[in-house]
Amino acid sequence: MISVAAELSATLGRAFAAEGLAAHFGQVTLSDRPDLCQFQCNGALAAAKAAKANPRDIAGRIAARLKEDARFSRIEIAGPGFINMDLTDAALAGFLEDRGEAPPNGKTALIDFGGYNIAKPLHVGHLRSSIIGDCLQRLYRANGWRVISDVHVGDWGLQMGQLISEIGLREIAPIYFDAAFDGPYPEVSPVTMEDLEEIYPAASAACKTDPARLELARRATVDLQDGRPGYRALWQHFVDVSQVGLSRETQSLGVSFNYWRGESSVHDLVAPMLEDLKARGFADISEGALVMPVAEDGDKKPMPPLMLVKSEGGLLYGTTDLATIIERVRDFDPDLILYVVDQRQHLHFEQVFRAARKAELTGKAVLEHAGFGTMNGPDGKPFKTRAGGVMKLYDLIAMATVQANSRLAEQGLGGDYAAEEKAEIARQVGLAAIKFADLSNHRITDYIFDLERFSKFEGKTGPYLQYAAVRIQSILRKAEAEGHDVGIPAIHSPEERALALQLLSQADVMIAAEAKRAPNILCDYAFELARKFSRFYGEHHIMSETDLALRGQRLGTCARTLAVLREILALLGIEVPERM
RNA sequence: GCGCUCGUAGCUCAGCUGGAUAGAGCAUCAGACUACGAAUCUGAGGGCCGGGAGUUCGAAUCUCUCCGAGCGCGCCA
Structure with a gap:
């Protein structure tokens, strides 16, 4: 996958360098005024400031050096010195052919x-x-x-001491507290994950109100950290039972760790x-x-x-x-x-x-x-259950699945699918609703969790993007069933051009999202891609196209869009069902 | 008190290494299916970008100040 903007930046950079200016002024970005041009370079303004020269003059000299580059269909100086560029459809289609993966960066x-x-x-x-x-x-x-x-x-702080001391007080497993006992300790845990879930809040609450109780927990923590055998053995049981429970939960979230x-x-x-x-x-x-x-x-x-x-x-x-x-x-x-x-x-x-x-x-x-x-919840305060307690992730996912199920039913979707498939689709849609909502908000700001809104199939939501992908899959399935060839994407219309530009900015978006550690950039991109596809799809009927070459090209555009959309959704941790 | 993060359309939010006419979604209104999934698309209205000052050819973006919100600030994590 190459970045068109990076390619053009290199070209412009050489032109700036040839004029005796720093190459970094040649940075090209996708235009934020698509009505004016496809790509823009604002470097002439910054270069003029540094060199105390006329920006339009510099822009003109750069533009003159680009005239011979056949990839450009139009180069224009606008305003105070913006360099506006359009590429030929052939050049865009050529860029579209490259589909490599990013090489290892060694870091x-x-x-x-x-x-x-x-x-x-x-x-x-x-x-x-x-x-x-x-x-x-x-x-x-x-x-x-x-x-x-x-x-x-x-697994190592005061909470461990709180747990240990609570179990000691309750005399659930005295053997671990017997200083004279020299092992070996039982292999089976004296407590289950469910026990711990009850014991921990109780211990934590007791420590909050009772200084002597807190002191006991502190002592237990220090003893644990100093290596008291009984405490270590008990602690190991906590770790083992918890890990089973935790990894089950991360699996249901679709999240994984190396360590x-x-x-x-x-x-x-x-x-x-x-x-x-x-x-x-x-x-x-x-x-x-x-x-x-x-x-x-x-x-x-x-x-x-x-x-x-x-x-x-x-x-x-x-x-x-x-x-x-x-x-x-x-x-x-x-x-x-x-x-x-x-x-x-x-x-x-x-x-x-x-x-x-x-x-x-x-x-x-x-x-x-x-x-x-x-x-946050609807009141703007950190999200709680109706009873005011902490909402468990498990319950949240269950809520989202229920919500997804009723949305699907509302739309009369999947009525004839097997119950198992329906349940799987609801799970994927519910999770997509949660994840997309979370990731599409700027990382650093708080956001209000509104499941009903996030689960809608209209607008900027995870389910909408899944729908968009599923719809393309449906077209391609139909094309395959009818024996149509999928060709190479080509550009014949404004809708196809806009879609191609969007497809080609994938690499830039991924770099920008990395640099800012900002998933919302990926979300915006995926949504915009789906929208541009919808526009293309609305303007051009594909299956009924009688020009077979054209039909093949359009199917190619569908296939290409689907591939990119699926890639971005995969980065977001969102699965796309086969059908909905 | 000091600090951090914010304040953008009716609502929910982008945009913030300064650049052209500040963008989406929802909601509202007006259009578009005897065709591939209308869960869609097209268009319209809607903004002193919290207030003020400064730097700059140019500020939602940088600086200062004030107002407002959330969150932190040595023996929890």
Whole structure:
């Protein structure tokens, strides 16, 4: 897949260079005024500013150098010095023939998302991290990156101590608390995932109201982290039962990870890291705790230090985050570590990143927090169940499936399909509604979750895009059944030209989405592609076309559009049913 | 108090490394099927881009300031 804009940028860049100007001024983009031209270059204005020259004059000299390039059908200077360009239909069709994949770029990105916790079922708070992170990993891979995704399970903090102490208090499994017992411990977990889901909130609530109870949890946490055998054994059971439950949920979401490492996996790195930081004078005791100052010269705002060890000896998530950077640099040597985590943790990441850079722990990696806003209910507050509790992901997906089912029924679709296929379509449509809605909003802003709106087949929704793809599949199926040949796309009309330009901007869009870590750019593109196809489809009847060559070309356009649409939807994690 | 992220059409949102007439979807109104899936398409109306000031040939975009919202701010994660 090549980028037409990049090709033209190179051409214009050479022209700028030949005029003694910097080549980067030659940057060409798809026109934002399609009524005026297909491609534009605004570099003459910037170049004129730098060279203190007349922009129209520079634009004219560049344009003169392009006159001999047969790919252009029109080059025009407009306004203060915009260079407007159109390509010939032959040139556009020629670009359309290339369909390669992005070659490996030799870089590694580690994407940290999910952030699930032991003993807690996934809830809507995990939804955005999962969906956005998964989209980014698919996109980065498609763009040639080597991607390592890691869910970074929360399995090492105070919650573990809360669970352990609660189980101790309830005397569910005394053997793990018997200091005299020297094993081996039972192989079967004394608690199920369901037990943990009940025990954790109870323990958490008790700790909130009772300082003595909290102290007990803290002690248990420290003992666990210090390696008390019974606690470790019990903890291992938590991890095992939770992982079964969690991976079942990510499967139903269609999200996957290369690694299911947890905070605990870096525990052995923590002590040496702390020694090292102390030895090099980066960390000091303050009010009984070990902290690392991360304020920098020139800070306009106060920057609290990163806390590494609590006064009672417990570790914090900043400690494990820092150690995890060491682990990741050691194991994968990434060029980029991307944290797809709630925007509310931004300050925390700022502290961790500063600490990592200050102590030179990052290797060649750039650290970046790709934060996201919250998913809110109709009242603008974080999404809750009707009862006011936290909405579980499982229930949310079920709601979306029900909604999709009734929409499909409303439209009288799939009436004669087998129940199994209908259920599968509803599942795919429901998930598409959720994912597209989530991804099409700008990552950093909050958005209001409105299932009814997201599930509509009209407008900018996941189901609409699935419908668009299914409709093209239907045409191609019919063409195949009638023995029609699928040819190579050609351009004979404004609708075909607009569609071709849209198809050709795929690479640029994928690069832009990568650079900004912004899935909504992909969503806009997919929607616009579907719309341009609909326009083409409305103007040109395909199956009844008697000119066989023309019919073949149009079928080729259909096939090509479908391929690109499916690719983009796949990046979004959205499946396309065979039929609806 | 300090900081972060925002404030764009009636509603939900794009656009923000400065560029031409600020765009979608929904809703409203007016059109288009004896044809491939009308779940669609075409067109119209609808905007002091929160207010003010500054930088610039040019500001929704950059800077400052004020107003408003959400969220953070060393022993939770």
